[in-house]
Amino acid sequence: MPYLFVAPNMLIFLTFIIWPAIRGFQISFFDSMDGRTFTPVGTGNYRAIFSDPTIAEVAKNTAIYVIFYVIISTVLSIAFALIINEQQFAKGFFRAILFLPVMLSPVVVGLIWNDVLDRKVGPLNSLLEALGGGSPGWLVEPTLGMIAVIFVGVWVHLGFYSIILLAGLQGIDRSLLEAAAMDGATRLQIIRTIILPLLKPTTLVILILATIHGFQSFDFIYTLTGGGPFGATTLIVQYIYDRAFQTPIQYGLGSAAGVILFMIIFAFTALNFLVGKKRQAI
Amino acid sequence: MSNRHDLLGEVTKSMKIKKLRSKIAIAASLVLSAGLVATGLPSAQAAGLQPTAKQLAEWKGKTISYYFYNDSQAELDTTKKQIAAFEKLTGATVKLDVIPFTNYDPTLQARLAAGNAPDVARLNNPGLYIKDSLDLEKYLGRKYKNEFLKGSTLQVTHPTTKKLIGVPYDLTVNGPFINVDMFKKAGVAVPTSWNWAELIAAGKKVQKATGSEYAFAIDKTGHRVSTVMSHFGAYMVDKNQRNVLPTSKFRAEKAVKMITDLYIADLAPRDLWIGTGTKYSSPTAIFLGQQTPIFFSGNWQVASLAKDAKFDFAAVPNPKELNGGGWPGGKFLTAFNTSKTPDLAAYFVYYLADAPQMEQMDKDAFWLPVRVDLVAQGVKYATRSSDMAVFQADAARTPAAAYGIQSVPTLTGLIYNNLRDLMTDIMGGKITAKEAIAKQIAFIDTQLATLKK
Numbered sequence: 001m002p003y004l005f006v007a008p009n010m011l012i013f014l015t016f017i018i019w020p021a022i023r024g025f026q027i028s029f030f031d032s033m034d035g036r037t038f039t040p041v042g043t044g045n046y047r048a049i050f051s052d053p054t055i056a057e058v059a060k061n062t063a064i065y066v067i068f069y070v071i072i073s074t075v076l077s078i079a080f081a082l083i084i085n086e087q088q089f090a091k092g093f094f095r096a097i098l099f100l101p102v103m104l105s106p107v108v109v110g111l112i113w114n115d116v117l118d119r120k121v122g123p124l125n126s127l128l129e130a131l132g133g134g135s136p137g138w139l140v141e142p143t144l145g146m147i148a149v150i151f152v153g154v155w156v157h158l159g160f161y162s163i164i165l166l167a168g169l170q171g172i173d174r175s176l177l178e179a180a181a182m183d184g185a186t187r188l189q190i191i192r193t194i195i196l197p198l199l200k201p202t203t204l205v206i207l208i209l210a211t212i213h214g215f216q217s218f219d220f221i222y223t224l225t226g227g228g229p230f231g232a233t234t235l236i237v238q239y240i241y242d243r244a245f246q247t248p249i250q251y252g253l254g255s256a257a258g259v260i261l262f263m264i265i266f267a268f269t270a271l272n273f274l275v276g277k278k279r280q281a282i
Numbered sequence: 283m284s285n286r287h288d289l290l291g292e293v294t295k296s297m298k299i300k301k302l303r304s305k306i307a308i309a310a311s312l313v314l315s316a317g318l319v320a321t322g323l324p325s326a327q328a329a330g331l332q333p334t335a336k337q338l339a340e341w342k343g344k345t346i347s348y349y350f351y352n353d354s355q356a357e358l359d360t361t362k363k364q365i366a367a368f369e370k371l372t373g374a375t376v377k378l379d380v381i382p383f384t385n386y387d388p389t390l391q392a393r394l395a396a397g398n399a400p401d402v403a404r405l406n407n408p409g410l411y412i413k414d415s416l417d418l419e420k421y422l423g424r425k426y427k428n429e430f431l432k433g434s435t436l437q438v439t440h441p442t443t444k445k446l447i448g449v450p451y452d453l454t455v456n457g458p459f460i461n462v463d464m465f466k467k468a469g470v471a472v473p474t475s476w477n478w479a480e481l482i483a484a485g486k487k488v489q490k491a492t493g494s495e496y497a498f499a500i501d502k503t504g505h506r507v508s509t510v511m512s513h514f515g516a517y518m519v520d521k522n523q524r525n526v527l528p529t530s531k532f533r534a535e536k537a538v539k540m541i542t543d544l545y546i547a548d549l550a551p552r553d554l555w556i557g558t559g560t561k562y563s564s565p566t567a568i569f570l571g572q573q574t575p576i577f578f579s580g581n582w583q584v585a586s587l588a589k590d591a592k593f594d595f596a597a598v599p600n601p602k603e604l605n606g607g608g609w610p611g612g613k614f615l616t617a618f619n620t621s622k623t624p625d626l627a628a629y630f631v632y633y634l635a636d637a638p639q640m641e642q643m644d645k646d647a648f649w650l651p652v653r654v655d656l657v658a659q660g661v662k663y664a665t666r667s668s669d670m671a672v673f674q675a676d677a678a679r680t681p682a683a684a685y686g687i688q689s690v691p692t693l694t695g696l697i698y699n700n701l702r703d704l705m706t707d708i709m710g711g712k713i714t715a716k717e718a719i720a721k722q723i724a725f726i727d728t729q730l731a732t733l734k735k
Binding site: 032034035036118120137138139140145222226228230233234242246247248249 | 391392395397410553556559563573696699706712
């Protein structure tokens with residue numbers, strides 16, 4: 001009987017997640033320019049990826065993006081969750097404001113920030129110029145381009161992570177915090193020694209989610225920078241997209257890159273999970 | 283080359299003998315009209331192909347999908363009207379899928395791979411779909427291709443079977459637009475002829491006088507840059523599918539350096555070119571926002587500029603160096619061989635490309651005609667006729683060598699995109715113009731070698 005209840009969900013999961021994943025793995029050993037005729041190439045696609053001169057740059061970009069994105073979004077979401085948790089008035093309003101970017105379409109996010117970050121007529125540079133800060137080329141300088149996409153990535157997901165952490169915070173027994181306060185613990189001590197350790201399981205979820213989101217980032221980056229300037233914001237998913245859907249179409253190569261991405265995400269998620277579990281046991 | 287030259291030749295010749303052909307066309311239309319009155323057939327069927335009663339019975343209630351993108355609202359509005367008329371005529375339903383141009387080909391290719399091909403599509407790169415296109419001659423006859431300018435059917439002729447696998451839908455010509463108000467404010471005369479040095483000088487002068495952000499902007503595509511190269515006498519592929527860039531590499535370097543220098547000097551919108559990665563982008567919004575007095579694009583922009591520009595603008599002649607004129611392009615209609623109702627799909631292509639519909643679209647959306655009869659009689663544009671006359675004149679001035687690259691329809695997109703990306707690298711100081719052209723020569727060689735495999 002329980003299997004019957006989960007059957008509809010499982011059917012959707014198998015059809016739209018598992019089956020395409022298996023097909024993707026299978027296609028990664030073929031060469032196909034049209035998705036209908038397949039020529040077996042063995043591990044040729046994997047070898048082609050690792051000998052592609054652009055893959056090192058893409059891997060470096062992805063690593064930089066994921067590291068900074070995960071650290072910044074985790075730290076900031078904890079900070080915002082703590083602030084909102086302590087908020088006495090208009091708590092719902094601030095929560096809604098924080099969550100607003102999550103509800104925006106990634107394409108819209110990319111377009112909005114593309115306008116905001118425009119070097120000559122963007123409002124950000126107008127403000128910076130008024131303050132005597134010059135006109136940084138956010139979308140034309142490689143380093144600034146990477147900073148811009150990390151910032152926008154964090155901006156998009158911050159509300160989502162903060163809400164999850166807020167739920168975790170509200171699950172902490174208030175009596176523990178009150179007892180610590182009565183014993184003379186400062187606000188910082190309470191956060192460091194009680195709240196953060198108790199928030200570890202939720203933080204682990206955030207770390208895993210942020211890592212996955214970081215590796216999968218594509219849509220808003222594609223709209224914001226198109227992977228530029230000079231390929232500085234081309235991450236692994238855009239690499240897959242370009243191989244699979246831009247001429248000359250190479251579905252096999254795109255699938256092989258997808259398999260590699262899956263293995264990387266799987267390894268990081270497993271590592272996060274194992275480290276978190278080990279620490280919890282200690 | 284003669285085939286491509288034919289297109290230009292036909293345009294030029296047709297202008298000269300326009301009056302004579304007009305008389306013939308009027309006489310022919312009188313005969314046709316008499317026939318129509320007698321038979322009571324709708325005008326769409328007048329040109330020859332008429333669905334049989336059996337076909338009409340079979341088509342009734344059937345649905346076909348039309349994969350479409352539009353450069354202007356006028357194109358979409360007219361298409362919708364024509365679809366409504368087609369549905370009334372045939373009893374079939376046409377599902378219009380309007381797709382943004384930026385992801386047009388990737389989306390269509392994904393649909394084809396997924397077995398979800400549309401029945402009919404408007405294409406600007408038909409070479410990508412040669413294997414998937416329906417042999418239109420089977421449904422529309424071998425002589426049907428003669429209804430179109432000879433050169434314009436090359437890109438929709440199957441490379442081996444030589445059968446017609448699509449029809450030309452319009453002829454596009456690249457060229458510059460200027461903001462007349464800004465030119466007037468700066469005291470710069472509207473050019474009737476100029477070279478590139480004069481164009482850049484005028485742009486700088488207007489920029490200085492009006493305080494605009496830029497002096498010049500060009501669509502971010504190798505297709506548009508090829509126009510500039512053509513002005514300097516540089517070409518990439520000839521009609522015999524040969525790499526001819528080595529023979530004009532110094533001219534190509536000059537053209538590419540001139541454009542990239544404008545971006546490096548911040549006289550052109552660097553953010554739009556560099557900051558959009560490997561995507562196509564057009565500075566239309568920058569021109570509409572009066573941030574640049576000169577915008578290099580093509581005639582397909584006339585309709586949207588006429589609708590959205592809050593200032594007086596004009597199409598002006600292409601600059602002339604060794605050559606003048608524009609750079610050819612166009613859109614095509616193709617039916618797919620996976621269609622469940624191929625005869626209906628073919629008839630829909632025929633209907634849209636038939637003289638009455640094509641003339642209406644040419645007028646509404648400021649397209650240049652590709653039908654022999656419309657070229658002969660001339661299209662009378664209700665507004666912006668002076669702009670269209672500029673493009674028509676530039677079409678006639680376009681060198682025959684500019685059509686050479688159309689001999690490799692499956693490679694044109696790749697060659698143009700590589701040129702675009704190399705220009706990005708020049709702007710970023712990663713390579714010089716000389717190195718870029720050397721890389722482009724090597725790239726074209728590699729691509730042409732794939733044709734022989």
